[in-house]
Amino acid sequence: MAAEREKMFECEVRRRRVKASGGYEPYWKVKNVAVALVDEDTDFRCKDCSGAVKLLGRNGKAGTVPYVEHKLVADAEFCPSGLAFKKATDGREPRPSAHPVE
Numbered sequence: 001m002a003a004e005r006e007k008m009f010e011c012e013v014r015r016r017r018v019k020a021s022g023g024y025e026p027y028w029k030v031k032n033v034a035v036a037l038v039d040e041d042t043d044f045r046c047k048d049c050s051g052a053v054k055l056l057g058r059n060g061k062a063g064t065v066p067y068v069e070h071k072l073v074a075d076a077e078f079c080p081s082g083l084a085f086k087k088a089t090d091g092r093e094p095r096p097s098a099h100p101v102e
């Protein structure tokens, strides 16, 4: 049996928009991971805790759906989308990443 993986099929991607005062400003947008890849987004983070994520499952094999998982175990343990958080039985409260991707 393979170990259960944390799979999040939605993430936030960094986009740019035109500022009213001129120039651009970055902002984060929630997106489906597969769609983000098609759109060639390159900056990802967790949509719930803003923590760093790894992009996985993008090898293009039939039936493979790309997804992200937390890079930091500490994020997964306190993120509402984290596998470790969901499995915790101590009634812990979710909290944002201590090392958010800005």
Ligand SMILES: [Zn+2]
Pocket (backbone or CB within 6 Å): 046, 047, 048, 049, 050, 051, 070, 075, 076, 079, 080, 081, 082
């Ligand atoms: Zn998270």
